[in-house]
Amino acid sequence: MTEKTLTEYYKTVWLPCKKIELKPTSYDRLYRTVTKNVIPYLGHIPMCEIELQQLLDFFEFVYGTYSLSTSKKIYEAVNACFKFAQYIGDVPNNPMLPIKKPKKNNFSPSKEKSILTPEEIKRLKFAISVRTYKSSLLEPYIGWGYYFLLNTGLRPCELLGLKWSDIKGDYIYIQRSVVSYHDEKNDNYVVLLQETLKTSSSRRKIYLNNNAKYALKQIASKTNPKGKFIMQHEGKIVKPDMIRRNWYALLKEAEVTPRELYCLRHTFASLLFRENCDIKSVSHIMGHSSVRTTYDTYIHLFEKNHKETNVLDRII
Numbered sequence: 001m002t003e004k005t006l007t008e009y010y011k012t013v014w015l016p017c018k019k020i021e022l023k024p025t026s027y028d029r030l031y032r033t034v035t036k037n038v039i040p041y042l043g044h045i046p047m048c049e050i051e052l053q054q055l056l057d058f059f060e061f062v063y064g065t066y067s068l069s070t071s072k073k074i075y076e077a078v079n080a081c082f083k084f085a086q087y088i089g090d091v092p093n094n095p096m097l098p099i100k101k102p103k104k105n106n107f108s109p110s111k112e113k114s115i116l117t118p119e120e121i122k123r124l125k126f127a128i129s130v131r132t133y134k135s136s137l138l139e140p141y142i143g144w145g146y147y148f149l150l151n152t153g154l155r156p157c158e159l160l161g162l163k164w165s166d167i168k169g170d171y172i173y174i175q176r177s178v179v180s181y182h183d184e185k186n187d188n189y190v191v192l193l194q195e196t197l198k199t200s201s202s203r204r205k206i207y208l209n210n211n212a213k214y215a216l217k218q219i220a221s222k223t224n225p226k227g228k229f230i231m232q233h234e235g236k237i238v239k240p241d242m243i244r245r246n247w248y249a250l251l252k253e254a255e256v257t258p259r260e261l262y263c264l265r266h267t268f269a270s271l272l273f274r275e276n277c278d279i280k281s282v283s284h285i286m287g288h289s290s291v292r293t294t295y296d297t298y299i300h301l302f303e304k305n306h307k308e309t310n311v312l313d314r315i316i
Contacts (some may be wrong), residue, residue: 003088007043010034014081023190028181033073047091052098053094060101063106071102113298114259127254141222142246145231146264148215152206153268153286156261160238161193162230171205174287180240191239202287269298
């Protein structure tokens with residue numbers, strides 16, 4: 001049996017095993033969950049001495065403090081660690097067995113997704129078009145990258161992974177992404193081009209409406225025409241944090257209320273629903289793993305079914 005505390009066991013046994021098993025970005029999320037949400041509360045307790053009441057008190061705090069999504073991550077990080085320790089004989093039993101998994105009906109409904117208003121869209125487009133940016137952060141082509149997101153619903157990481165060769169006629173093929181993760185050994189962030197996407201459904205083709213095509217034309221006129229990637233900075237892949245920082249600079253210049261970059265994706269989905277695009281088609285366009293994911297995410301937007309047809313040419 002192990003004499004290690006939970007902190008020691010995580011850092012010297014379980015996390016190193018998970019690092020081999022998981023993709024860098026998945027491991028980074030797990031590492032942050034463990035170090036931020038578990039170790040500060042339970043890390044000092046020896047693995048073999050942790051008591052059920054301590055776990056009950058901890059998860060009562062977790063379920064009452066965090067969202068359903070975060071609570072699930074914390075539950076899995078603790079349960080999987082003890083399950084692994086029991087399997088290899090480091091603890092006599094799994095003390096997590098009596099702890100119930102977080103259930104949706106025990107949590108408050110998720111907040112509605114932030115969506116740009118028609119007036120805010122006009123302000124953003126004007127700021128992008130005339131390039132009146134006061135911030136030195138913002139490059140012209142990045143502004144048109146945001147407009148491309150608004151007209152395709154892509155995830156920002158998918159935009160960064162796009163190559164000009166991914167464009168085939170009126171469609172663009174989503175095949176890779178660019179992500180960053182924390183390398184705890186060197187204590188820095190590493191940018192990674194992934195040929196794998198978030199889910200199998202994320203590998204898809206998307207119809208390019210006229211606005212998306214115009215955005216690509218503008219990007220091409222302001223970047224190196226010999227570059228492989230649509231979004232590039234000095235011949236290199238644009239880093240995810242550069243996209244995020246420039247986004248807030250653009251919002252400030254356009255006098256639009258600050259909100260997350262993902263609001264472009266959510267706004268695109270809302271426009272599809274506004275045109276009565278059926279939920280199965282929306283799910284495909286957004287690259288969700290299932291129609292259920294789309295419904296749960298945009299339940300407040302969902303109205304009635306309608307075929308996809310030429311709806312993309314009518315939005316915005």
